[in-house]
Amino acid sequence: MSFVATINPPKPAAEPAVQNDGWMPDMDPTEVRAACLLDGTVTTARLIPALQAAMLTVNGELQAWATEQRTRWGYAALADVPAPQVGGESAQVLRYRRAVHACLQADLAEANRAQDTLPAGMGKEARVLESLQVQMDEHRRRQRWAISDMLGIARSTIELI
Template sequence: MSGFIAGGTPTQSFPITNDGFWPDIDGAVLRASIRLDGSITDARLEVATVNALIEINAELQVLKALHSTDGHRTLAAVPAPHIQGESQWVWQYKRAVYCTVGAELAERYRSFDSTGDGHKKADDLTPSVDEFRRDARFAIRNLLGTPHSTIELI
C-alpha cells in the first residue's frame, strides 16, 4: 500500500500582501474558509486573490481616503467592535475578498473538466457563484455603510 493520497488540501500558510491600509490575506485561511481543495493550486488562488484585492480596493478607495484623513493608518485601527479579537471592518473586508475569490474560481470551474460530468458539476456550482457575488456585495456595502438593496419608485 502506498502512502500517497491524492486530492489533499494544502495547509501551509502563505501571505498575500496588500497595500498596508487594507489587511493582508493568508491564502491557507482563505482556502479553508471557502472550502477549496488541492485541485486549485496556490498559484491560481494567488492570481484570483490579487485580482479580488485590486477590484475591492478600487471600489473602497473613497472609504480608505476618509479613514486616512481621520488619522487611521490601517483598517484595523478604525474604531469598531471586535469579534474574535478582530475589528468587524476587517472581518467584512476579508469576507468581501474571500467571496470574490470564491466566485471567480467557481466561474472558472468549467475550464478544468469539459466532460458531461464537469458541466454538471459546474451547473451545480452556479447558485454558489451568485451567492458568493451577493455575499461579497453585502460585505462591501456594510463597509460603505449603504443598504443592501436599492429600491426606486418609477
C-alpha cells in the same frame, strides 16, 4: 480509472502571506483555503494570482471610502477604523476578509465553468453549469453585502420581473 488514497497526504508547501496596500490587511493563503473550503485542485500557482485579483477588486470598490478614512479621519489602517470587536478583531477587517473570500470564490467558480472536465452526456453538463452559476451568484451577493456592511449602507436586492 484508478484511485490512490494515501493515509498521510502530503503537506502543502508553505504559502507566504499576500501583502496588501499597507492600509488594508494582508491575506494568509492558508487561512483563505480553510475559510473558503478550497480543495487540492486550487494549487498555490492558481490561488495566489486569484487572491491578488480578489484583493485588488475589493480594494478598488472601497478606494474612495478608504481614502476618506485615511485623509479625513487619520486612520493608519483598516483595523484602526472604529468598529465593534468580534473575537478580538475589528468587524471591518472581518467584513473585508469576507468580501475578498467571496470575490475569490466567485472568480474560481467562473474559471471552473470554462474547464474541459465538465461531465458530458445525459444533461449533466447543463446541471453542473447551472450549479456553478448559482454558486457564482451567491458568492457575488455575499461580496456585495460585505462591502455594503463596510460602507454602512443598506443591503438591497433588486430584480426586474
